[in-house]
Amino acid sequence: MALQCGIVGLPNVGKSTLFNSLSSAKAEAANFPFCTIEPNVGVVTVPDKRLKTLEQLVNPQRVLPTVIEFVDIAGLVKGASKGEGLGNKFLANIREVDAIIHVIRCFEDDNIVHVAGSVDPIFDKEVIDTELQLKDLESVEKKILRIEKVAKSGDAKAKKELEVLVRFRDGLKSGLNARAIEIEKEDLEIIRDLQLLTIKPVLYVANVDEGSIQTGNKYVEELRNKVQEENAEVIVLCAALESQIAEFEDPEEKELFLSEYGLEESGLNKLISAAYALLDLITYFTAGPQEVRAWTIKKGWKAPQAAGVIHTDFERGFIKAEVIKLADYQQFKTEAACRENGKIAIEGKEYIVKDGDIMHFRFNV
Numbered sequence: 001m002a003l004q005c006g007i008v009g010l011p012n013v014g015k016s017t018l019f020n021s022l023s024s025a026k027a028e029a030a031n032f033p034f035c036t037i038e039p040n041v042g043v044v045t046v047p048d049k050r051l052k053t054l055e056q057l058v059n060p061q062r063v064l065p066t067v068i069e070f071v072d073i074a075g076l077v078k079g080a081s082k083g084e085g086l087g088n089k090f091l092a093n094i095r096e097v098d099a100i101i102h103v104i105r106c107f108e109d110d111n112i113v114h115v116a117g118s119v120d121p122i123f124d125k126e127v128i129d130t131e132l133q134l135k136d137l138e139s140v141e142k143k144i145l146r147i148e149k150v151a152k153s154g155d156a157k158a159k160k161e162l163e164v165l166v167r168f169r170d171g172l173k174s175g176l177n178a179r180a181i182e183i184e185k186e187d188l189e190i191i192r193d194l195q196l197l198t199i200k201p202v203l204y205v206a207n208v209d210e211g212s213i214q215t216g217n218k219y220v221e222e223l224r225n226k227v228q229e230e231n232a233e234v235i236v237l238c239a240a241l242e243s244q245i246a247e248f249e250d251p252e253e254k255e256l257f258l259s260e261y262g263l264e265e266s267g268l269n270k271l272i273s274a275a276y277a278l279l280d281l282i283t284y285f286t287a288g289p290q291e292v293r294a295w296t297i298k299k300g301w302k303a304p305q306a307a308g309v310i311h312t313d314f315e316r317g318f319i320k321a322e323v324i325k326l327a328d329y330q331q332f333k334t335e336a337a338c339r340e341n342g343k344i345a346i347e348g349k350e351y352i353v354k355d356g357d358i359m360h361f362r363f364n365v
């Protein structure tokens with residue numbers, strides 16, 4: 001279940017540089033079939049220190065991390081919602097992704113043309129936001145036209161729908177992203193079919209110059225202040241530097257290089273982890289002599305659904321799950337020792353899988 005994050009932003013802000021660093025970053029675990037699926041779609045392993053811990057305990061033949069996909073979505077310019085610059089195609093690309101990574105230029109470089117003439121993160125953000133909002137507005141207004149008549153005839157359900165839609169129309173018109181418009185959870189159904197672009201979770205990447213990765217700069221501050229109202233995260237990195245970091249194969253050399261810049265981990269790692277959290281994803285593990293493996297599920301999933309990620313048979317024929325906590329595995333070292341010490345919990349269909357659980361499913365088909 002690889003979820004996709006779409007990288008969006010104005011031209012020349014560093015999207016492709018970032019995307020290329022993500023796709024050329026050496027996979028953290030050996031044997032991982034790392035690849036670029038299409039020229040603009042890359043599969044990225046999710047860095048997870050717990051895999052190393054498990055590998056040392058279990059000593060398996062192979063280790064498989066979990067992945068997410070990144071899509072380099074080019075071509076978003078002012079007027080995209082009206083079809084400018086291949087606008088519709090790229091807006092359609094955004095519709096398909098699960099979350100948005102909005103790259104904003106926060107570096108100065110006279111050699112690199114800024115589409116609007118000067119570096120201005122808030123302006124840039126608003127150009128993109130506006131295009132997406134206009135497209136959403138179009139979808140909302142279409143649906144309003146469809147149900148208005150029914151609502152006016154007194155149909156209670158249609159009336160309620162209309163009320164919610166009008167709230168979205170007015171919000172979007174006033175420059176709000178759909179995600180910032182308050183709505184009752186049960187009313188989300190009303191707009192689900194519209195697949196609004198600005199309701200997707202978002203995080204911002206402030207692409208800064210090398211000198212500002214630790215301290216940030218005035219552009220980053222502006223951006224941070226601005227996105228506070230959306231409760232969104234801002235990841236500060238230097239895309240140009242990331243593409244160098246991504247080239248290191250030797251982890252020690254890489255660490256040394258990072259420490260020269262006062263960094264503990266690469267910006268890419270930070271970005272991948274943040275994207276994972278943004279998507280509301282958690283990881284559980286399976287561990288055996290053949291394979292230690294990380295699996296991605298949504299927060300809140302119950303055991304059978306989680307088992308279904310491995311194989312649909314596991315879900316259909318689910319009987320029970322044996323669960324070990326990583327801390328217990330670390331303390332007792334082996335599965336057998338965990339069992340002897342009562343550290344394997346037997347859980348049923350209602351068990352909600354927790355981040356970091358080590359799972360063993362029993363099933364019958």
Ligand SMILES: Nc1nc2c(ncn2[C@@H]2O[C@H](COP(=O)(O)OP(=O)(O)O)[C@@H](O)[C@H]2O)c(=O)[nH]1
Nearest residue numbers: 011012013014015016017107109112238239240
């Ligand atoms: N100085 C500097 N230049 C960058 C950085 N990131 C990207 N660039 C340059 O900006 C130009 C546009 O980058 P690109 O990734 O193609 O932008 P895109 O249009 O958003 O995909 C290229 O010449 C990059 O080398 C950065 O962090 N610092």
Ligand SMILES: [Mg+2]
Nearest residue numbers: 015016017074
């Ligand atoms: Mg590009």
